[in-house]
Amino acid sequence: MLKLPIYLDNNATTPMDPRVLEAMTPFFLEHYGNAASRNHPFGWEAEEAVDYAREQVAKLIGADPKEIIFTSGATEGDNLGIKGIYEMYASKGNHIITATTEHKAVLDTCKHIEKSGGEVTYLQVQPDGLIDLKELEAAIKPTTILIAIMYANNEIGVVMPIKEISAIARKHGVLLFTDGTQAVGKIPVDVNKDGIDLMAFTAHKMYGPKGVGALYVRRKNPRVKVTAQMDGGGHERGMRSGTLNVPGIVGFGKACEICMLDMEEDTKRISKMRDHLETELLKLEEAYVNGSREHRLPHVANISFKHVEGEGLLMGFNKNIALSSGSACTSASLEPSYVLKALGLGDDLAHSSLRFGLGRFTTDEQIEYTIKAISETVLKLREMSPLWEMYKEGIDLSTIEWAAH
Amino acid sequence: MAYSEKVIDHYQNPKNVGTLDKSAKNVGTGLVGAPECGDVMRLQIQVDDAGMITDAKFKTFGCGSAIASSSLATEWLKGKSVDEALKIDNMDIVEELNLPPVKIHCSVLAEDAIKSAINDYRVKNGLEEIKFEESVVH
Ligand SMILES: Cc1ncc(COP(=O)(O)O)c(C=O)c1O
Ligand code: FES
Numbered sequence: 001m002l003k004l005p006i007y008l009d010n011n012a013t014t015p016m017d018p019r020v021l022e023a024m025t026p027f028f029l030e031h032y033g034n035a036a037s038r039n040h041p042f043g044w045e046a047e048e049a050v051d052y053a054r055e056q057v058a059k060l061i062g063a064d065p066k067e068i069i070f071t072s073g074a075t076e077g078d079n080l081g082i083k084g085i086y087e088m089y090a091s092k093g094n095h096i097i098t099a100t101t102e103h104k105a106v107l108d109t110c111k112h113i114e115k116s117g118g119e120v121t122y123l124q125v126q127p128d129g130l131i132d133l134k135e136l137e138a139a140i141k142p143t144t145i146l147i148a149i150m151y152a153n154n155e156i157g158v159v160m161p162i163k164e165i166s167a168i169a170r171k172h173g174v175l176l177f178t179d180g181t182q183a184v185g186k187i188p189v190d191v192n193k194d195g196i197d198l199m200a201f202t203a204h205k206m207y208g209p210k211g212v213g214a215l216y217v218r219r220k221n222p223r224v225k226v227t228a229q230m231d232g233g234g235h236e237r238g239m240r241s242g243t244l245n246v247p248g249i250v251g252f253g254k255a256c257e258i259c260m261l262d263m264e265e266d267t268k269r270i271s272k273m274r275d276h277l278e279t280e281l282l283k284l285e286e287a288y289v290n291g292s293r294e295h296r297l298p299h300v301a302n303i304s305f306k307h308v309e310g311e312g313l314l315m316g317f318n319k320n321i322a323l324s325s326g327s328a329c330t331s332a333s334l335e336p337s338y339v340l341k342a343l344g345l346g347d348d349l350a351h352s353s354l355r356f357g358l359g360r361f362t363t364d365e366q367i368e369y370t371i372k373a374i375s376e377t378v379l380k381l382r383e384m385s386p387l388w389e390m391y392k393e394g395i396d397l398s399t400i401e402w403a404a405h
Numbered sequence: 406m407a408y409s410e411k412v413i414d415h416y417q418n419p420k421n422v423g424t425l426d427k428s429a430k431n432v433g434t435g436l437v438g439a440p441e442c443g444d445v446m447r448l449q450i451q452v453d454d455a456g457m458i459t460d461a462k463f464k465t466f467g468c469g470s471a472i473a474s475s476s477l478a479t480e481w482l483k484g485k486s487v488d489e490a491l492k493i494d495n496m497d498i499v500e501e502l503n504l505p506p507v508k509i510h511c512s513v514l515a516e517d518a519i520k521s522a523i524n525d526y527r528v529k530n531g532l533e534e535i536k537f538e539e540s541v542v543h
Contacts, residue, residue, distance in 0.1 A: 307466060309443050315408065315416055315469035336443065348440035384422050384472065386447035386464040387440060402439030 004320045006366040010205075010359035011154050011182060011300060012324060016251070017207040017360065023254040024209065027247035035244045036235060046246045053253025057214055060256040061180075061199070062190035069215045069236045070249055074181040077200025077215040078105040080240065081177045084226025085146050085198065086113050089175075093143035097174075099123045099131050100342045102150055106179055110148070119143070127344050128292035129158035133168060140172045147176050151183035151199070155326065155339040155355055156291030157300025159183065166195025175224060180216075181205055185259035186297055187267070191216055197224050203248065207360060208255030212248035215240075262360070270358050271298035273367045277356060278303070280371040284378055286391070290326075290340055290353060299358040302326070302340075304349045307388040308381040313354065316377030321370055326353035348387075348397070408469055409503035415473035420480050423462040425449040433526025435518040444471050444511065448518035450482055450490070452526055458482050458490060463518075470508040474498050474515035482519065487526065491535070493519055 007015065027049060035050045037043025054065040071077045086096065098110055100122050110120045121139045123131050131149060140147075147169050152159045162178060169176040177198040183189050184199075185206030191199060202213035217239065218224045225239075232241025259266075278301045281287055286306035305313065310325030326337035336350035345353075354374070358367075382388040390397060408416075427434045431452050438445040444467035451460040461479035465472045477498055482490055498504070498512040524534050 309467050309471075311443070311468040312416075312466075312472060315413075346441070347443070351440070351443040384419060384464055385466045386436065386445055387466045389424065389464060397440060402441070402445075 002365050002369055006321045006370060008356050008358060008362065008366075008370065009322045009324055010357035010362075011157070011355065012357070013204045013210065014207045014359050015361060016209060017255060017258055019258060020208055020251045020254045024247045024251040027250050031246075033246075035246055036233065046244075049250050050244055050246060053249045056253035056257045060189075060260045061184060061201075061216060062192050063216050064219060066237075067191075067216055067219050069217055069239050070244055070252075071200070071213045071215055071240060072211055072245070073204070073213040074103075074179060074200045074202035075105040076240075077202070077213050078103070078179055079109050080226060080229050081198040081200050081215050081217075082106065082109045082146065082148055083113065083229055084239070085175060085177065085224075086118055087227035088225050089145045093145045095119045095121070095141060095143040096146045096148060097121045097123065097136065097139050097144060098148040099125055099150075101125050101129065101153055101155075101339045102148070103154055103179055103181070106148055106150070123149075125342050128295070129153060129156050129290075129339075129343055130160060130292060130295060131165075133161065133164055136165065137168050137172075140168070140174060144172070144174050147174055148178070149176075150179040150181075151189065152180075152187070152297050153291070153339065154182050155337060156302040156343070157182070157297040158291040159187065159295045159297060161295070162194045162196065169197075170195060175222075181213075182297060182300075185256065185263070186299065188263070191218070197222070198226070203252035203255055206255050206259050209248050209251040212245050212252045214252070266360055267298045270360070270362065273362060273364060274299055274301055274356070274358050277301060277358075277367050277371060281374060284375060287378075288349070290343060290345065290349075301356045302353055303356070304340075304345070304353040305378045306349060306352055307385045307391055308378055309351050310353055312381060313352075313374075313377055316381065317373040321373060324355050326350050326355065411502050412469055412473040412504070415476040415502070416469045419463075419472060419476040421460075421462050421476065421483075422464060424464065425451055425460065425462050430529050431526075433522040433524070433529070435521030435523075435525060437517045437521055438467070438514050440466065443467060444514055446471060446475050446514050446518045448475060448478060448515070448522050450487075450519075450522050450526060452487060456487050458485050458487065467514075468508075468511060470502065470504055471511040471514060473502050474504075474512045475518065477501060478515045478519055487523055490519060491523060 031045045033042025033046040035046040054068050058065040166176045175197040180199040180201040184201040197218045199216040204210040288304045290302040326340045340350035425432045433450045436447045446465045448463045450458045461482040463475040465475045495512040495516040
């Protein structure tokens with residue numbers, strides 16, 4: 001029996017894998033020691049568990065355990081990675097290159113840096129959501145210290161050409177930071193093969209708990225250091241003070257281990273469902289995929305249904321299907337998604353988009369239900385849409401003078 | 406955000422969706438909003454010789470609250486005189502539908518659409534266009 005509601009918002013967060021919860025449980029009530037307590041078994045157990053998790057996390061991304069700094073999540077990793085480099089390498093330069101489609105945790109960190117005297121170049125993306133490598137290389141100057149480009153985008157799922165980006169970074173002696181939040185655990189990420197110097201990621205997007213993540217910081221070729229952003233007891237080799245979240249870290253480790261073991265199987269199954277969903281929904285007239293379909297995460301689809309508004313569309317089924325929309329007509333700002341706009345999508349298409357994030361626990365039955373519910377709602381709302389009527393009458397909507405807003 | 410039951414009801418069973426002949430002299434059409442803003446509302450009234458609104462139709466591209474606001478507006482318009490219709494205030498819609506503050510602009514849009522439809526009707530029938538204060542809520 002199909003159980004409602006259906007969860008298809010796995011880019012926002014994933015449910016925990018029960019195996020992760022099982023691994024964490026003893027660390028709340030039995031092994032509750034502080035990993036920094038050196039003088040008794042409680043502390044030793046906790047430290048041992050953290051060390052083991054550090055290995056599990058490192059292994060998933062091909063890193064050395066010493067290169068993993070535990071954080072509270074990807075937002076903190078983005079802040080620590082970017083601000084930490086900016087401060088540590090101040091004598092070398094003050095210029096950072098990033099892209100307009102980054103997560104707010106990166107963009108707002110860069111804005112903060114600009115306010116404190118740094119210089120940031122925001123690369124535009126191409127219509128497929130990927131950056132232009134020539135533009136990237138041209139943006140590098142003698143004062144450039146860091147390139148910060150995400151591995152995969154949270155809204156449209158496009159995967160950036162990280163290997164090519166790192167080759168350019170290396171060639172010019174610039175460090176590469178990447179926000180790996182959406183990619184790690186979903187597709188193979190290897191810090192050495194990919195040439196990544198720093199990478200932020202988080203447990204709650206890979207079936208682990210919320211509130212724990214990591215920053216990978218390269219230790220060899222080159223040895224990279226970041227200035228701590230939090231003062232305190234000097235945990236995590238001085239780069240991130242604060243008592244370690246032992247149960248969270250244990251869960252994070254377990255989540256990484258499972259992702260590594262199940263990635264191939266999961267990807268096969270999930271991408272098949274995603275492709276089916278996409279094929280069926282694209283049978284609707286005037287439906288378009290946003291972003292590159294070729295360079296894309298296997299579980300994500302972002303689709304615009306022209307002439308229906310995303311939020312109105314969601315209302316047709318959001319009691320039963322959890323999804324998000326690129327339309328932001330809800331909030332104080334009437335701006336639609338800046339990521340979709342960066343692709344060059346008109347605001348109308350940006351307002352008409354839905355983001356599907358499938359996951360490990362998505363089933364064929366759920367996808368069938370979703371296809372049906374969304375198709376029906378789109379058709380129903382188009383019957384109600386003045387834009388659809390005009391489109392059907394052959395009126396070019398761009399020629400209409402809309403009331404000033 | 407949770408929608409009120411009345412919004413959900415209008416969304417699921419919208420009243421008076423449709424199109425009137427916009428070239429007819431006794432039909433007034435208001436088209437407000439813009440696709441860029443995520444909301445476009447078209448509201449039409451049909452007026453008889455006595456100045457009574459005998460029919461009203463809408464089509465809306467927008468969120469559930471915008472759809473509900475326009476659906477409700479058409480219900481209210483039917484059977485009113487044009488002069489009475491001018492008195493419909495967006496806050497009446499807000500109250501009836503229990504719209505939260507972020508959704509007030511959806512009701513403003515409905516009020517604008519009513520006024521714009523009335524003006525279209527007036528101009529078609531040789532009457533003077535009524536100047537309204539700019540609504541500032543958008
Ligand atoms: C690309 C990206 N970076 C950073 C974050 C923030 O992660 P966290 O919730 O762990 O702080 C997210 C999640 O919303 C994300 O998708
Ligand atoms: S139409 Fe903009 S939120 Fe309702």
